[in-house]
Amino acid sequence: MQDTPNRPYHHGDLRRAIIETALEMLRAEANWQFTLREVARRAGVSHAAPYKHFPDKAALLAELAMIGFDRLREALMKAKPEASRSLLEEITPIARAYVAFGTDNPALYRLMFSAEEGRAVGMHLNERALAVFEVVLEMLGSGQAAGNIRKRPIRGQAAAVWSLIHGMTMLAIDGLLVPEKVGSAPLDAALSTLVEGLEIPQPNT
Amino acid sequence: MQDTPNRPYHHGDLRRAIIETALEMLRAEANWQFTLREVARRAGVSHAAPYKHFPDKAALLAELAMIGFDRLREALMKAKPEASRSLLEEITPIARAYVAFGTDNPALYRLMFSAEEGRAVGMHLNERALAVFEVVLEMLGSGQAAGNIRKRPIRGQAAAVWSLIHGMTMLAIDGLLVPEKVGSAPLDAALSTLVEGLEIPQPNT
DNA sequence: ACCTGAACACCGTTCAAGT
């Protein structure tokens, strides 16, 4: 696919090719044992070539994880509704987009949260992950300002929202939170429980 | 440790020894690349010996994961308070015990939720995992019966509780939900948000 | 400056042979 018929000795942009090949393979198979050699093989280069562009396997994984976080953040921002009357209307599409990102890209999502090495190396992985947290934070901030949300420490509320959605995504990927096992539409049900804890109680409760 | 000085040719109870050695190693190092050969080495047997007791590496991982779920369930039941006046009083010690289990045994906890193979093999891993879900379910059931909890579909509420606590545990293990980064005492803050969504609104809100 | 091929130290898994 990315190897030209008369591929020259020098690839041209092997770095990008490696990343794209890896992302493709992550998308294709959910339970794939990530292998540097296989990535190189499919990119059409020797297994030693990647080492000219990444210090080691962990560095590539960290890079992929960062891309994953960036994409997740974009997906969340795109899902953000223009205007919304209630918190549930605001939070539901974002939460849906989040879980959908995870279940559509299970291997990548897992990778994003298991790159221990990448995190230890001191790369910008943590910051990228916390950028997702910021999206949640902003949403809650505007909700509090609009008077839709209980006045509580906002970082605590954000921790609750992120934890719940991240946990649900993980359980969904693991096949543990599917309708047959846990009741129908677990996302919506869990979400409304969460929203009831965030929003200011209405008279008709 | 578990290899006697004059160990005979036949180990006696190698199956148990392998499991215990593996658990020990999981406890010792948080970011350990699980290696069948290293387990065998530390158990004092050849690297082929484990294959007489487990069909393959995935089977051993699945077994360890099941043990992990059993221990988690025990820890939760032990943490369950005798009597409790409010939902927060009931749920807080359980949630604390859950997160503590994860942060105390990060490698094992990760393993429990990443044994894709073990789940596919059709072992009883899923059932063991869902037994944890049952603990949450029971707690909410008694809470609803006592009139502490909003009358909502209970499986949805349980999905919210398990997702939030699982997500928080994972984020804590990943070092993403620590006080410095996310505000102080994220567990307590998130928990009170969740509890506000579960319990029937009090007049003094 | 970028890539290859051989080499090294590891894995998981199998299988004939040992006790």
Add this chain to the structure above:
DNA sequence: ACCTGAACACCGTTCAAGT
């Protein structure tokens, strides 16, 4: 019935050598 040792096909990583 249970364990070992050699063997096979794989990895990640390094390094001299090629273009």
